[in-house]
Amino acid sequence: MTATNLPFAKAAGTAPRPTASRSAKLRTRRLRTRLAADTALLVVAVCFALPLLWLLLSSFNGHATMRTQLPHPFTLGNFAAILNAGTTFTPMLNSLVLCGGATAVTVVAAALAAYPLSRYRSRLNRPFMLTILFSTSLPITAIMVPVYGLFVQVNLIDTMWGTMLFLATTQLPIAIWLMKNFMDGVPITLEEAAWTDGASSMQALRKVVLPLMGPGVMVVTIFTFIACWGNFFVPFMLLISPDQLPASVSLYTFFGSYGTVAYGQLAAFSMLYTTPVIVLYVLISRKLGGGFALGGALKG
Amino acid sequence: MTAVTTATAPAASARLRRTTLRGLPVVPSVVLLLLFLAGPIAYCIYIAFTDMQLTGASGTHFVGLANFRHAFADPGFRNAVVLTLVFTFLSSIVGQNTLGLGLATVMRRASRPVRTLTGSVVIAAWVVPEIVAGFLLYTFFRQEGSLDAILGWLRLPRENWLYTLPILAVSLANVWRGTAFSMLVYSAALGEIPQDVTEQAEVDGASGWQRMWHVTLPMIRRSIGTNLMLNTLQTLSVFGLLWVMTRGGPGNRSQTLPLFMYEKAFQDSLIGYGTAVALLLLVVGAFFSVIYLRLMRAEV
Numbered sequence: 111m112t113a114t115n116l117p118f119a120k121a122a123g124t125a126p127r128p129t130a131s132r133s134a135k136l137r138t139r140r141l142r143t144r145l146a147a148d149t150a151l152l153v154v155a156v157c158f159a160l161p162l163l164w165l166l167l168s169s170f171n172g173h174a175t176m177r178t179q180l181p182h183p184f185t186l187g188n189f190a191a192i193l194n195a196g197t198t199f200t201p202m203l204n205s206l207v208l209c210g211g212a213t214a215v216t217v218v219a220a221a222l223a224a225y226p227l228s229r230y231r232s233r234l235n236r237p238f239m240l241t242i243l244f245s246t247s248l249p250i251t252a253i254m255v256p257v258y259g260l261f262v263q264v265n266l267i268d269t270m271w272g273t274m275l276f277l278a279t280t281q282l283p284i285a286i287w288l289m290k291n292f293m294d295g296v297p298i299t300l301e302e303a304a305w306t307d308g309a310s311s312m313q314a315l316r317k318v319v320l321p322l323m324g325p326g327v328m329v330v331t332i333f334t335f336i337a338c339w340g341n342f343f344v345p346f347m348l349l350i351s352p353d354q355l356p357a358s359v360s361l362y363t364f365f366g367s368y369g370t371v372a373y374g375q376l377a378a379f380s381m382l383y384t385t386p387v388i389v390l391y392v393l394i395s396r397k398l399g400g401g402f403a404l405g406g407a408l409k410g
Numbered sequence: 411m412t413a414v415t416t417a418t419a420p421a422a423s424a425r426l427r428r429t430t431l432r433g434l435p436v437v438p439s440v441v442l443l444l445l446f447l448a449g450p451i452a453y454c455i456y457i458a459f460t461d462m463q464l465t466g467a468s469g470t471h472f473v474g475l476a477n478f479r480h481a482f483a484d485p486g487f488r489n490a491v492v493l494t495l496v497f498t499f500l501s502s503i504v505g506q507n508t509l510g511l512g513l514a515t516v517m518r519r520a521s522r523p524v525r526t527l528t529g530s531v532v533i534a535a536w537v538v539p540e541i542v543a544g545f546l547l548y549t550f551f552r553q554e555g556s557l558d559a560i561l562g563w564l565r566l567p568r569e570n571w572l573y574t575l576p577i578l579a580v581s582l583a584n585v586w587r588g589t590a591f592s593m594l595v596y597s598a599a600l601g602e603i604p605q606d607v608t609e610q611a612e613v614d615g616a617s618g619w620q621r622m623w624h625v626t627l628p629m630i631r632r633s634i635g636t637n638l639m640l641n642t643l644q645t646l647s648v649f650g651l652l653w654v655m656t657r658g659g660p661g662n663r664s665q666t667l668p669l670f671m672y673e674k675a676f677q678d679s680l681i682g683y684g685t686a687v688a689l690l691l692l693v694v695g696a697f698f699s700v701i702y703l704r705l706m707r708a709e710v
Contacts, residue, residue: 136612140519143618147520154513155528158535158586160556161546176549178556219442222435230432238436240703245447247640247702249647249695251668252688255675256454257446259462259685279446282439311432340539342650358541362654365545373549380542391537 169381174374188378198382200353201360205383208274208345208356209338215278216334220285221327225315227286228293229301239290245283254347261348268350277344281334288333292326293319325397332394336387357383451692458686463679470682477686487687489662490670494646497581497666502645505585507638510592514600515622517593529593536590544654547583548572551655576656576664583651588644592637599633600626632705639702646695667691 160178168174169188171181192198227235257276258267266272296319304314320327342358349355355363361383365376458477462470481487513532517525535543550556553570561568571579603626611621627634649668652658658665658673665673667687675684 143519144521147516148524150516151513151520151524151528154509155524155531158528158531158589160560161543161550161586162531162534162538164549164556165542165546176552176555177559215442219438223439225435226432227436232429232433234433240707243706244696244699244703245443247643247695247699248447249643249691251647251649252671252691252695253447253450253454255671255681255684255688256457257450258675259457259681260450260453275442276446279442282442286439312435315435336537340541342539342541342653346650358539358650361541361545362650376545380545384538384542387537387539388534391533395533 165377165380165384168373168377171374171377174372174377176373185374188372188374189382191372192375192379192382197360197364198379201355201357202382204270204354204360205339205356205358208270208277209335211271211274212278212281212338213331213335215275216281216285217289217327217331219278219282220289220330221315221320223286224289224293225311225319227290229298229311239287242283242286246287250280251343254343258347267348268354270349270354273345273348276348277338277341280341280344281337285330285334288330289326292323292330295326296322329394329397332390336390339387454685454689454692457682458689460682462682462685473682477683478690480683481686481690486662486665486670490665490667490687493577493664494666496577497584497648497664498642498645500578500581501584501588502641503638505581506588506592506641506645507634509585509589510637511596511634513589513593514596515626517597518600532593533590535586536588538587540587540650541654543583543587544651547579547586547651548655551579551583572656573660576660580652580655580664583655584645584648587651588641591644592641595633595637595640596630599630603629635705636702639698639705643695643698643702646691646698 164176164178167178167181170184170186171179172183172185172187174181174188226232227239261267261272261276300322301314301318304318305311309317340358342362345356346359346362349359352360352363357379361376361379365371365379459472459474460470461473461476513528517529520528538546548555551571552558553573557571558568569575607629608621608625611625616624647668648666649672652664652666652669653672656664658669662670668691671684671687671691673684674680674687678684
C-alpha cells in the first residue's frame, strides 16, 4: 500500500456505517487483539519486575544471594543489622537535609522567577524561557569536573550548603519551566482584584496565586525532591567526609567497596532508601491523574 | 498619550524603574544559575585549554588545543566515543524509544488491570534511585545472578554477561531504567489522537501496522522528536548506573565518555585533559539541546 491510495484516510466521514456482521467480526477481532496485548504486556512486566522482586525478597532473606529466590529463612535480621546511626540514620538524615534544603531553595526561587515571567509581558521573557529550556537538557554530568575544580578554588568542597546550592541549581531550570506553566493556568482576574485592594505583587503571589496553584507547587516540590534524593554524581563529587555523605553515596561506598557483600543488608538498605521516593511518586501521580500526565507535563 | 510624548525622559526612566522592580523576583534564580551553571561552564572552557593537574605540582599553563589533539590521538578516547555511540543507540534510540512506544500502543488495546500492573512495574523501575538500579541490575546480570538462573532453567547457553558483553548488559540496564519516560510521553501523545480517526481507519480495513505507519506515527511525530532528544541527552550523561555495574570495565569495554572523563580527571589526576573531554560532551549535549529547542519553540 502506498501513500497515494489511502482509502481510510481520505474517506473519513463519508464511509457507510458498518453492517451488523461486520461489526461482530470487528468485535471478535478486538477481543483477540486484547488477549494478545495482555500477553505481551505481561511478558514485559515480568522482565521489568524480576530485578525489583530480587530487592523485595532478598531484603527479608537470611541467606540472600544474587539470585531471585524466596526468603529462606524469612527474617527481619537484615533490617535490624543496618538500623544503626552509622549505616542508616546519619546518611538518611544527610539526604533529608541536603535534598530538603535544595528543594526549598529551588521551589522558592522558581516560584519567584515564574511570577513576573507569567504575569508581565516583556521582550526578555522569550529569550529567558528559551535559555531555561536549553539548560534543562544540558548534561550536568559533563560540568562536574570543572565544578569540582571551582569548589576547591573557592573552598566550597565538602560543604553541605555548597553542595545543596549546586544541587538546587541543577534542578532550577526544569522547576522554573514547570512552575511558569502551572502559573499560566491561574486566571489573572483574582490578582487584579488584590492589586486594586492595594496588595503588592509579592503579596498577591503569596496570598492569591500560590494557594490557587497548590497542586502545581506540590508537583514541582516533589519532583525536585525525588530528583535530588536519587542524585548520586553530585554529592559523590562534592562531598568527601564520610559523616556528611547522603544515602545515595553511602550506599555505594558502604556496599560497593567491600569484597564480600552482604546482599540481604544491601537489599534492606536499598528498600529503606527507595521507599520515600516511591511514596512521593504515588502522591504526585494521584495529583496528576494516574501518573500518565507527568510525561505530558514534562514536555511542556 | 500626549503626556507620554512631551515627558519622554521621565516616562522612560519610570518605565525602566517599573521593569526593574517587576523583574526583581527573577534575581535569585539568575544569581544561582550564573554562579553554579554559567560559571562552571565558563570555567570548563578555560580549563580545557590548560594542563591543570590535580596534584598541582607545577602550576597551570595555557596549552592551546593540546588536550584536544591528545584526545583525538588517544585510543582510550576513541574507544569511549564508540562505546558512547553504541550505548546511546542501543539503549536510548532502539531500546527506550521503541519499547516505550510499543508499550504505550499495546496498552491502549489491553485490559485495564494488565495495563495498570505493567504501567506500575515499568514506572517503579524508573522511580528507583540510580544507584539502587545499578545494584539491582548488577545482581541480575552477574554470572551467579537471576538472568543466569533463568537461562539455565530454559536450557539456553549461559554467559557471564558483564564480562563477555558488558556494553550490551549496561544498555539493557538503561532500557530497564529509562523506558517509563518514553512510555509516559507516548501514552500522553496517543491519548491526544482523536479516536474517530483511528476507528475510521480500522473500519476501512487498515491493518494494525498500516494504521500505525500512516495514521498514528505522523500524528505524534513531534512527540517522537522531543522524546528522542530527551532520551539521548539523558543517556549521554549516565554515570552512576555504569559506575556501579561495571566501573567501565572489564578493562575499558564499557567505559563511556562520562566514565572516561572521570577516570582521566581524578584517577589520572589530569584535570585539564578530563575537562577537555567534558567540554566535548557538553558541546554534543548543547547541539542536541538546540535541536530540542527548535522542536519546542512553538510552546515558549
